[in-house]
Amino acid sequence: MTRTTVDLEDLGLDEGAHLLIKRALASSSEILVRGRSPALGSDLPAWCRALGHRCSPSGEGFSIERSPHDRWRGAERAGSFDEPADTAPARWGLAARGALVEAGAPELDLPLASKSDFWADEAARLYAQAAASQWDPAIAIPWKAPITHPEEVEDAIVQVMT
Amino acid sequence: MADDTLILGAVAYDAKVVPIWDGFQAWFAKRGLPFDYVLFTNYERQVEAHLRGDVHVAWNSPLAWIQAQQLARKHGRDAQAIAMRDTDRDLTSVVLVREDSKVSSLADLRGKRVGVGAADSPQATIIPLLSFAEAGVEVEVVRHDVLVGKHGDHIGGERDAVKALLAGTVDAACVIDGNRVAFAREGLGGTRVIHVTPKYDHCNMTVFDGAPPSIARFRELLLSMSYDDPEVRPLLDMEGLKVWQPGRTSGYAVLERACERFGTIRDWVAAR
Numbered sequence: 058m059t060r061t062t063v064d065l066e067d068l069g070l071d072e073g074a075h076l077l078i079k080r081a082l083a084s085s086s087e088i089l090v091r092g093r094s095p096a097l098g099s100d101l102p103a104w105c106r107a108l109g110h111r112c113s114p115s116g117e118g119f120s121i122e123r124s125p126h127d128r129w130r131g132a133e134r135a136g137s138f139d140e141p142a143d144t145a146p147a148r149w150g151l152a153a154r155g156a157l158v159e160a161g162a163p164e165l166d167l168p169l170a171s172k173s174d175f176w177a178d179e180a181a182r183l184y185a186q187a188a189a190s191q192w193d194p195a196i197a198i199p200w201k202a203p204i205t206h207p208e209e210v211e212d213a214i215v216q217v218m219t
Numbered sequence: 220m221a222d223d224t225l226i227l228g229a230v231a232y233d234a235k236v237v238p239i240w241d242g243f244q245a246w247f248a249k250r251g252l253p254f255d256y257v258l259f260t261n262y263e264r265q266v267e268a269h270l271r272g273d274v275h276v277a278w279n280s281p282l283a284w285i286q287a288q289q290l291a292r293k294h295g296r297d298a299q300a301i302a303m304r305d306t307d308r309d310l311t312s313v314v315l316v317r318e319d320s321k322v323s324s325l326a327d328l329r330g331k332r333v334g335v336g337a338a339d340s341p342q343a344t345i346i347p348l349l350s351f352a353e354a355g356v357e358v359e360v361v362r363h364d365v366l367v368g369k370h371g372d373h374i375g376g377e378r379d380a381v382k383a384l385l386a387g388t389v390d391a392a393c394v395i396d397g398n399r400v401a402f403a404r405e406g407l408g409g410t411r412v413i414h415v416t417p418k419y420d421h422c423n424m425t426v427f428d429g430a431p432p433s434i435a436r437f438r439e440l441l442l443s444m445s446y447d448d449p450e451v452r453p454l455l456d457m458e459g460l461k462v463w464q465p466g467r468t469s470g471y472a473v474l475e476r477a478c479e480r481f482g483t484i485r486d487w488v489a490a491r
Contacts, residue, residue: 071404100396100400102309106397109446109462127447
């Protein structure tokens with residue numbers, strides 16, 4: 058089988074080359090990496106070592122075998138983006154709806170975890186209604202009114218109000 | 220009733236060592252291995268305590284391994300490396316210069332200032348300086364003695380050496396291979412590699428002869444840990460490995476040669 062080859066040209070691992078290697082390894086378990094970056098010979102084996110990939114010289118480049126260790130094994134989606142789940146298990150933590158949650162995350166104590174306790178389908182409509190009837194500071198406040206009090210008083214008001 | 224708890228010694232190079240070993244302790248307990256740990260501020264005291272029998276197994280730096288080995292030999296004892304991380308094998312260190320430097324070899328640094336890590340850091344000081352010595356290149360060594368006693372575990376000294384390089388106060392800096400890119404991501408980029416040391420191994424789990432029988436179960440459990448196991452993965456991430464490997468001693472020749480040449484631990488061993 059022909060291995061996927063990644064030609065980094067002169068891009069170094071300190072310049073983002075690892076993203077190209079990572080993308081290639083996502084679809085191929087073994088790849089060949091070539092490049093002209095002078096530090097590739099020390100940067101690449103160190104990068105591979107930290108991630109558990111096997112790296113060995115091969116011809117004019119390096120052969121990389123993808124690590125068998127995958128932190129996403131056993132990961133699950135925190136429900137669906139479209140619709141809130143009836144109950145959110147503690148293992149989802151504070152993940153956004155539909156996010157991929159790694160297995161083994163600490164289980165937080167979150168008492169409000171059932172949709173029926175606090176969710177209202179019309180919450181969005183209520184919010185829009187409230188926002189629409191909120192006063193508009195651009196209109197409600199006479200910004201062009203002249204300031205007739207001393208500057209020191211203005212400074213004090215600004216400080217108190219902010 | 221005799222206490223059959225296996226005691227491990229580890230050096231507190233970072234606050235995270237507490238959750239690491241608390242976590243491993245709980246994991247071992249679930250699998251029937253009574254386990255506890257003792258923290259030391261420095262490897263030298265750990266090696267002494269280990270030989271004395273205060274702990275049964277020591278999580279040793281490479282320099283501490285050599286100290287343990289030489290001290291054991293001196294006292295008619297035997298030291299073994301029973302396990303190590305996958306990330307403890309086949310490391311290299313690099314000598315860096317600024318990208319725009321005219322330096323292209325060790326020889327070009329003759330008489331110049333070379334930033335290294337802490338005095339007792341194998342990766343950022345002892346092994347790189349061996350490269351200079353064996354090449355016959357004398358340099359002015361500028362040490363960055365951060366947390367001496369922890370054998371460079373903290374990497375603060377390496378970071379300071381690179382900062383000094385970029386500030387122009389030294390002409391080269393020595394770091395472990397992976398830290399060139401790691402420091403670049405922190406904004407300390409703009410360096411070029413002019414030398415790569417021979418490969419060497421790093422930390423290991425050291426035992427002396429006379430270790431309790433539960434050591435075998437400890438080793439078995441270590442080697443059985445899987446990165447796929449969500450219970451143990453956070454601990455492996457914190458300790459910086461994907462999998463534990465059997466210990467080997469074939470990767471310490473470079474550091475042994477350096478210690479012999481510089482007399483790094485000669486006085487320490489002689490005094491014990």
